[in-house]
Amino acid sequence: QVQLQESGPGLVKPSETLSLTCAVSGDSISPYYWGWIRQPPGKGLEWIGYIYYSGSTNYNPSLKRRVTISLHTSRNLLSLNLTSVTAADTAVYYCARGANVPAAISWFDPWGQGTLVTVSS
Amino acid sequence: QSVLTQPPSTSGTPGQRVTISCSGSSSNIGSNTVNWYQQLPGTAPRLLIYTDDQRPSGVPDRFSGSKSGTSASLAISGLRSEDEAVYYCAAWDDSLKGVFGGGTKLTVL
Numbered sequence: 001q002v003q004l005q006e007s008g009p010g011l012v013k014p015s016e017t018l019s020l021t022c023a024v025s026g027d028s029i030s031p032y033y034w035g036w037i038r039q040p041p042g043k044g045l046e047w048i049g050y051i052y053y054s055g056s057t058n059y060n061p062s063l064k065r066r067v068t069i070s071l072h073t074s075r076n077l078l079s080l081n082l083t084s085v086t087a088a089d090t091a092v093y094y095c096a097r098g099a100n101v102p103a104a105i106s107w108f109d110p111w112g113q114g115t116l117v118t119v120s121s
Numbered sequence: 122q123s124v125l126t127q128p129p130s131t132s133g134t135p136g137q138r139v140t141i142s143c144s145g146s147s148s149n150i151g152s153n154t155v156n157w158y159q160q161l162p163g164t165a166p167r168l169l170i171y172t173d174d175q176r177p178s179g180v181p182d183r184f185s186g187s188k189s190g191t192s193a194s195l196a197i198s199g200l201r202s203e204d205e206a207v208y209y210c211a212a213w214d215d216s217l218k219g220v221f222g223g224g225t226k227l228t229v230l
Contacts (some may be wrong), residue, residue, distance in 0.1 A: 035219070037166075044123060045158075045166065045209055047219035060218050094165055104213040107156040109168035109177060 002027035004095050004112035011118050018085050018117055022078040022095030029053050029071055033098025034078045035108055036069060038091040046091075048080070050098055058103065085119045092116050124149060125210050125222035132228040138198040141225045143210030145191050149220055153213040155193040157186055160207045160224075169208070170195060197227070205229045 008020035022034070035050035049059035051069045059067050068081040078095055093115055096108035126144040133139040143155065157170035168177050170186035173193065185196045193212075197204055210222040 037219075044224045045211075045221040047211075047221060050219075058217060061216065099171070103219075104152075104215075105154045105172060106213070107168055107171040107211075108158075108166075109171070111165040111167065114165050 002097060002110060004097065004110060006093060006095050006112045006115040008093075008115060008117065010116060011120065012085055012089075013121050014086055014119055015084055018080070018082040018089060018119070020080045020093055020095075020115065020117070022080075022112055024076040024078065024097075027097075029073045029076055029078075031100045033100070033103065033106055034069075034071065035096050035098050036078075036080045037094045037096060037108070037111075038089075039094070039114070040088075040091045048082075048093075050103065051078070087119050090117065090119045123223040124214060124220035125212065127208075127210060127222035127225045129223065130226045130228065132230055133197075133200045134230050135200055135202065137200045138196060139200060139227065140197075141195045141208050141210075141227070143193045143195070143222050145193075145212060145220075147191060148216060149191075149212040149214040150188065150193055151191040152215060155186065155188050156211045157184075157193075157195045158209045158211065160209065162206070166209065200229055202229045 005023045030053040036048040066083045070079045096111040098106045154172045158166040159169045160166040173188040174186045207224045214220045
């Protein structure tokens with residue numbers, strides 16, 4: 001049974017880079033999509049982007065200039081980098097596995113437990 | 122402002138049937154499939170319905186999904202106290218991004 005575990009700093013200063021990793025256990029990185037989703041405290045879900053096991057990526061246009069999602073296949077790791085953060089980037093960040101079907105009809109299952117990142121000086 | 126529109130809240134009594142609506146447009150629900158996620162208090166979302174009306178293994182058949190045109194619905198029959206959660210619809214938008222509804226908080230009275 002696949003399990004996902006996010007990790008990274010819980011506090012990031014404004015203008016710095018938020019870096020998170022997601023460890024995948026119980027299954028291989030291929031042949032799936034791998035996504036990041038975030039949830040500001042008390043608010044709804046926001047899709048950040050995904051990476052296909054082949055390496056192709058797709059990002060939310062509102063974050064595209066600042067976000068990079070990478071796969072480290074040999075270590076079964078997924079990573080997220082978000083540059084020039086502000087308080088608006090404070091959220092719980094989730095990684096999730098996307099089904100191996102075209103993105104337009106895909107879904108996320110399972111999700112990691114999430115990790116809270118606070119942007120503050 | 123979410124791309125997909127859901128009512129902020131709904132409620133029901135044990136045993137009742139409730140429905141949650143999700144309204145979109147031709148660029149998302151109208152042309153792609155809809156998924157539903159359940160988020161229990163303090164936990165990560167979990168997949169409840171995929172591809173409009175399919176239930177993953179382990180999801181009770183009290184939960185069902187449907188879609189018509191640019192709208193989708195989640196129905197929960199035989200409501201139970203443990204169904205109290207926030208429910209999100211999701212779809213792919215042809216602007217090349219995933220979109221979520223704002224979430225509907227279900228209260229079991």
